[in-house]
Amino acid sequence: MSEVALKGLTKRFGAVSAIEDVSLTIGDGEFIVLLGPTGAGKTTLLRLAAGLDHHDTGQVLIDGHDVTREPPAARDVTFVFQQYSLYPHLSVYDNLAFPLRSPLRRTPEPEIRRIVHDVAELLRIADKLQNRATHLSGGQMQRVAIGRALVRRPAIALMDEPLSSLDAKLRADLRIELKRIQQELGATLLYVTHDQIEAMTLATRVGVIREGRLVQLGTPREIYENPADTYVAGRLGHPPINLLSRRLFPDLAAPGAAATIGVRTEHLDIARANDRRRAGPVGTVTWIEHLGDQNHIHVAIEDETTVSLVDPDTPLAVGDLVSVGLRAPLFFDGKGARVQA
């Protein structure tokens, strides 16, 4: 395991710029998750790091050594794809042993046996080692694929949405497993996803990608609490942050450049308008979503809509007039960039 650095990477496909000047250092033992929608360039970036595609400008450094010109096999990286790509004719044991038997590595068989058994233990598939790879469930196959990527201790493991083909429950289980395995091995990981929950829960640092650019890099908490612009603010948090016009809150102290006010759903206080406990604009309840642990109250203020979280026992009904108060507002200028209060 070691440090991996991407420096000023740019990649164009014809006139389309897929990756634009991305620099990123993944520290030893770090779990970096790149988050972005389909087409943002996440997978392209991963393929550049692996050497599966070639960038136009910039460098890829592994432990300070420039591997830009080296083929994938010489880079000491492993790759996990969205679809489990196991060797169907091999047993689970042989699938896990495969990278160790590579002529580039020449690990002695007793050593292989020890490593494979250790990894199988970690993956909780020790009893499945003799099964054919295709006789496993989806979750088990993906666990084997992840295990195979980590078994030979690469400088970095690259993962492209490895959990997205699994159902919701299995995905949640494997998320915790993956985090545990990564921590126990001290593995260095670069992982891409469009799922904000995966990014928030797995990453030591999250990189938010938009149209080929890295727009913000930070711990999940930094990104959630301190987004650089409205785009990043909207990527993390469910339901998404409320973005409201400055003009709706004339009494709120805000920097002069502020055009948009961002307020997380848990920081929007609503009270029946006739209670008049706090000042602020008045809106109308348009929809109440009962989600069990909390209710999402949708409130229309003039022609804008906001969502607030309230306790399920709050007595509000559709059509009620409510006053809206803000806590911990974030300010953004007319272009969406953050303005510090």
Next chain:
Amino acid sequence: MAEIRVENLLKQFGSFTAVRDTSFTVQDGDFFCLLGPSGCGKTTTLRMVAGLELPSSGSILLDGEDVTFKRARERDIAMVFQLFALYPHMNVRRNIAFPLVSVGTPKPEIQRRVEEAARMLRIEHLLDSPVSGLSGGDRQRVALGRALVRQPKAFMMDEPLGALDAEFRHIMCGELRAMHDRLKATTVYVTHDQLEAMSMANVIAVMNGGRVEQLGSPQDIYDRPASIFVAEFIGSPAMNLLRFEGAVEPNASELGLGGVPVAIPASREGRASGPLALGVRPEHVALVSEGGIRGKVVGTEYLGTTQIVTVGTAHGAVKARVSSAQTLSPDELVGLELRSAKLSLFAGDTGKVIRSALHEAPHAASRHRKTMNSPHAPGAAHV
């Protein structure tokens, strides 16, 4: 506008029973969700109500009239499918108008109703576009428009949002619910997505193995699951189940979980010693340093304001939703404190809930839910 009554419905395909002994009533104006995993019989039930399948036995009443063996087109029910079946060679206007044209509605009437439906779905600007260039969401709006324009007694929707991506699905949920609030048309909606059901429905029927396992308001099903199946199907993360062996005295208000006393809502039935499962929602678990049910932190998942902490205990893994301000590290020893008033207790062998004071509490959701009707009160929840 219609009331739909389904009585003792049974459907067999050869030796396979898809739907067994199912009864429920959809009140006029309800947004009624049939919710369950694949293969639970929800789509088959919907198709029988719509008249696309004939039941093996049982009856279906539409506004009191027995329509069990009537054809689909004689039932005045509109159906919306997951895959938007649009005519690719027609523009939006002609697609929406199609059901009216085929029954010979006069032209000015067609024009008026098509435009009304388009206005309601906010696709007026697309009326003269070909359907081939439309986004997934707009195509689904056109499909809805075609159902709307008929002004049917009821809508049947079979996972109409299943093909859309997550973000957009949520927006469409809001639109569908708003449309329902305007039209007040009886809607039966099939989905396997519990969040969709929770956010839109006023009544949910949770189906499992061809049977309705529980019928109630979203909040009721969430707070008082009738079985282990429902407890695990609803909620994200799902309800935790702490498994243990023990007996329950009638009126017991405390349990021993591996020697740790846990207060519970006073039980209303007793059980001889056997496997039990204590159900607790993640938001009703607090993590404390001393006391409680002891366990070891397996992992934490940061979600912004809250985090989900997974704790390994002698009774299985338990997930707690706590403030993200609380710092916890892997392998740390912690105690779990459960919010007693909210606990459910299940018989481990049958999977059924053991009734307690929890089931007598006032019905929280009905107070501020105008459309909740008394037939769905907790007492009538079991089918």
